[in-house]
Amino acid sequence: MQLKAHVAVQVLEIVFVLKNVIKERKSKLRRKLVNSFISLEKERTMLAKITVADYMTTRLIKLTKEMTGIDAIKKILDHKITGAPVFDEHDKVIGMFSEKDALKMVLEVAYNQSSAGNVTEYMTADVVKVEAEMSIVDLAEKFQNTSVRSFPVYRDKDLVGIISRTDILRALATTAYAENHGNVA
Numbered sequence: 001m002q003l004k005a006h007v008a009v010q011v012l013e014i015v016f017v018l019k020n021v022i023k024e025r026k027s028k029l030r031r032k033l034v035n036s037f038i039s040l041e042k043e044r045t046m047l048a049k050i051t052v053a054d055y056m057t058t059r060l061i062k063l064t065k066e067m068t069g070i071d072a073i074k075k076i077l078d079h080k081i082t083g084a085p086v087f088d089e090h091d092k093v094i095g096m097f098s099e100k101d102a103l104k105m106v107l108e109v110a111y112n113q114s115s116a117g118n119v120t121e122y123m124t125a126d127v128v129k130v131e132a133e134m135s136i137v138d139l140a141e142k143f144q145n146t147s148v149r150s151f152p153v154y155r156d157k158d159l160v161g162i163i164s165r166t167d168i169l170r171a172l173a174t175t176a177y178a179e180n181h182g183n184v185a
Contacts, residue, residue: 050171057162062084065086065119072097076102083096093152095123101122150165151163
C-alpha cells in the first residue's frame, strides 16, 4: 500500500512539473508570437512607406510605332527586359510590347509562314499604368493578380519609369534583409 501511495505521489509530482513546464512553454510561445507579430507590423509599416518610385527603372528603353516586331524583340532581348513602351511620333505612349506579345508574334509568323509585321500589330494597346507614389505592397498585390510582368510608371500624366516584378522582389528582399539584420533599407 505504501508503494502505491509513493508512486501516486511521484505521479502527482511529475504531473505538477509537466504542468509548470507546459505553462512556461506556453508563456514563452506567447511572447515569441507577440514579438513576431510586432516585427511583422513594423515590416509591413516600413514596406507601406516604400513607393514604386523608389525601385522603378528610370532609363527607359523606347520602341517606336514604326519598328518591326523583329526589331522590337531584338531590343528587349538586348536589354534583358520583359517589355517596353511603344511611342508614337509625338513621344506619347501608345502601347506596351512584352515577351508575351513577342511570343504571340513569333508563333503567328511560324504557323502562317509569313513575315513579321509592325510592332503595333502585336503590342498591347490597352496599357495598365501605375502611379510613382503607389506603395510597393499595393503593387505586389496587383502583380499577384495579373499575368503582366511590368508596368509603365506615371507621375501625373508623365511617363517616369517602368517597374517589373523583379524590381518589386528586390524591394521586398532588401527591406526584409535590412529588417532581419537591424539595418534601415
